Each structure stands twice: as C-alpha cells, then as structure tokens.
Amino acid sequence: MSDYVSNITLPDLVERINAASRVLITTHTKPDGDAYGSVSALTAALRLHKPDATIEGWLMPPVPAAFKLLSGWPFVQEYDPQNENKLGEPDLILVLDTGAVPQVAPMMPFLESRLDRTIIIDHHISGDLPATHRYIDSSAAACCTVIADVLDAVTGTNATDVPCDVSFIGASEPNALIADGVVAESLFVGIASDTGWFRFSNTTARTHRVAARMIQNGVDHADMYARLEQQERPAKLALQIRAMTSMQLLADSQVAIMTLHAADFTETGALPEETERFVDIPQSVSTVKMVVLLVENPPTAKQPSPPIRVSLRSKPGPDAVNVAEFAQPFGGGGHARAAGAKVHGSIDEVSEKIKAAIAKAFE
Numbered sequence: 001m002s003d004y005v006s007n008i009t010l011p012d013l014v015e016r017i018n019a020a021s022r023v024l025i026t027t028h029t030k031p032d033g034d035a036y037g038s039v040s041a042l043t044a045a046l047r048l049h050k051p052d053a054t055i056e057g058w059l060m061p062p063v064p065a066a067f068k069l070l071s072g073w074p075f076v077q078e079y080d081p082q083n084e085n086k087l088g089e090p091d092l093i094l095v096l097d098t099g100a101v102p103q104v105a106p107m108m109p110f111l112e113s114r115l116d117r118t119i120i121i122d123h124h125i126s127g128d129l130p131a132t133h134r135y136i137d138s139s140a141a142a143c144c145t146v147i148a149d150v151l152d153a154v155t156g157t158n159a160t161d162v163p164c165d166v167s168f169i170g171a172s173e174p175n176a177l178i179a180d181g182v183v184a185e186s187l188f189v190g191i192a193s194d195t196g197w198f199r200f201s202n203t204t205a206r207t208h209r210v211a212a213r214m215i216q217n218g219v220d221h222a223d224m225y226a227r228l229e230q231q232e233r234p235a236k237l238a239l240q241i242r243a244m245t246s247m248q249l250l251a252d253s254q255v256a257i258m259t260l261h262a263a264d265f266t267e268t269g270a271l272p273e274e275t276e277r278f279v280d281i282p283q284s285v286s287t288v289k290m291v292v293l294l295v296e297n298p299p300t301a302k303q304p305s306p307p308i309r310v311s312l313r314s315k316p317g318p319d320a321v322n323v324a325e326f327a328q329p330f331g332g333g334g335h336a337r338a339a340g341a342k343v344h345g346s347i348d349e350v351s352e353k354i355k356a357a358i359a360k361a362f363e
C-alpha cells in the first residue's frame with residue numbers, strides 16, 4: 001500500500017500518549033526481538049513517565065524462551081483473550097512493529113471495534129490495518145529506533161538526529177527515559193535483532209548512535225549476544241552435523257542441497273523448528289548462490305504423513321536467484337531471497353523433483 005505513511009506528527013503522537021489513562025501496547029504474532037523490545041521498552045518507560053496511568057504490554061504467544069530471561073519481560077504479559085477484560089477499556093491502543101492485519105489476526109476481534117483509538121507505530125513499508133492513526137518511519141532499521149524517538153519526544157530530550165557527538169549524547173541523558181536500564185536493554189534487543197547485530201544493509205549511522213546511547217546506559221552487548229544468540233540445545237548441534245554431512249553441491253557448486261530424514265530428528269532428539277538458520281551455513285562457500293534444505297518431519301498423531309518441507313535461500317547481489325519463483329511450481333512461495341514449499345510425497349521423490357528443477361534452472 002503506497003499510502004502507508006504517517007498521518008500524525010511526533011508531537012501529535014506524544015500529546016495522545018500524554019492524554020491517555022489506560023494504554024494497551026501490543027505487536028505482531030510470533031514476536032521477534034524488535035517486537036518484544038518495542039513493547040517492553042515502551043511499557044516500562046510509560047509506567048515511569050505516567051505513574052497514575054494503567055499501561056499494559058501484550059505479546060502474542062509463542063514468545064521465544066530467551067526473551068523471558070530479559071529484564072523487560074516482567075513488564076509484559078502473554079496475550080490471552082481472557083486478559084482483554086482485566087485491562088478495562090483502553091483509551092489508547094499502540095500497535096508496534098506492524099500494521100498488517102494477518103500479523104495481528106488473533107487480536108482483530110478486539111481491535112476492530114477500537115480502531116478509532118488505535119495508533120500504529122512502525123518502520124515497515126506496507127500495512128493494511130485500518131487504524132485511524134499511523135506514525136511510520138520506514139527509514140528506521142528497527143521499530144525500537146522509532147520508540148527511542150518517541151521516548152525522547154515524550155521527555156523533551158533531543159538526542160537522536162544529531163551529529164555523532166558522544167559528549168552531546170551523554171549530556172542529554174539525565175532527561176531521557178532510556179536512561180532506565182530496562183528500557184535501554186529492551187531497545188538494544190530490538191535494534192540488534194532487526195539489524196542482524198549491525199550487519200544488515202538497513203544499519204546506518206543513526207542506528208549506531210541510538211545503540212551507543214543504550215551501551216552508555218549500561219547495556220552489556222557481549223552479554224546480550226550470549227543471552228540471545230547462544231542459547232541452542234546440544235540436540236540442535238547434533239542435527240546440524242547431520243544436515244552438513246548430507247550436503248551435496250550441484251550445478252558446478254552453485255547450489256547446496258541438504259536433506260534431513262525423520263530418523264535424524266528421533267535419533268538426535270532435535271525438534272523440527274531447530275533447523276532454523278541451517279540454510280545460512282552453506283552460503284559461506286563463494287560459489288554457492290542458492291541453498292535448499294529438504295526436511296522429512298517426524299510423523300505426529302495430528303499429521304501421520306506430513307509433507308516434505310522445502311526451504312530455499314539465495315544470496316543477494318547480481319547473481320541472486322529468485323527462490324520465490326523457484327518454489328512456485330511446487331505450490332510454494334515467499335520472498336525473492338527466502339522462500340519455501342510443502343510438498344507431498346516421499347523424501348526421495350521430492351528430492352528427485354527438486355534436483356531436476358535445479359538442473360533445469362542452472363543449465
């Protein structure tokens with residue numbers, strides 16, 4: 001949607017936040033670090049700033065276990081239609097890090113009748129949630145960067161869009177809500193998470209300036225990395241070894257394909273969701289343009305013969321492969337650089353079909 005832009009100014013947004021007495025803050029399903037950080041930072045900060053108001057932060061489950069060990073977790077709660085009543089009637093609803101109806105689907109019955117008092121605060125480029133007000137900054141790497149601006153505006157601090165002058169940043173701190181340790185840690189989680197720890201192309205000088213303020217306020221970035229990114233189970237590593245062992249290079253080493261069988265899960269004790277990021281590993285090989293992971297999920301009572309899960313990735317750049325197009329004949333889809341499909345049949349049958357498609361695409 002091309003009209004997914006702000007229709008209120010930052011001072012308007014601040015005025016509405018200051019005027020509200022029952023505020024509900026929420027975000028998208030499957031909350032990531034930016035969703036968690038935005039909700040916990042804003043909830044904790046507004047409780048400090050508006051001690052007489054009721055401020056609630058809701059995250060839709062499932063919430064990754066690592067977030068529950070962070071300092072912002074006690075400030076939020078897991079969404080349950082039951083706690084809609086406990087809050088009382090909110091006079092302001094802030095939807096953070098999304099403006100897309102499918103991403104807030106479980107809450108739509110609640111939101112639908114309250115769109116007049118709902119404000120989206122987001123950094124994405126599209127959205128279709130018909131909330132009356134939007135504050136959108138698509139140049140921000142993370143919604144947490146936008147939240148930092150909002151908190152500075154709430155307190156009258158002017159620290160974000162200034163030249164990189166650390167003495168200025170330090171001087172501004174006494175007035176800033178982000179001087180609070182919980183707020184600083186939460187905002188850092190969101191910024192680190194949405195920028196791939198400052199590696200992705202969305203990372204700018206502004207991103208680093210905001211993150212620098214968090215570090216200045218006591219965030220230990222190495223400790224945060226360990227707590228967020230080094231939390232896997234040994235079973236996942238055992239499964240990763242099997243995925244690596246299965247790897248074949250095809251089409252003059254332009255494609256890497258890995259295959260995991262149901263037995264690989266039962267024998268290692270790993271879970272189907274623990275294949276996350278395996279597709280990134282073969283991309284370290286210079287010639288590899290595309291990575292395919294084929295997964296035969298173990299059968300469950302609910303799904304006695306689950307489909308084969310096909311995950312596809314392409315490196316960016318001039319040699320990029322459109323993996324969404326590749327997935328289409330298999331009934332799949334996704335993004336140009338990350339796509340997938342679920343294909344019925346035995347793993348050997350699906351593997352043969354995928355390999356034939358690879359040979360054709362790279363001939």
Ligand SMILES: [Mn+2]
Binds near residue numbers: 034035097123141194
């Ligand atoms: Mn985000």
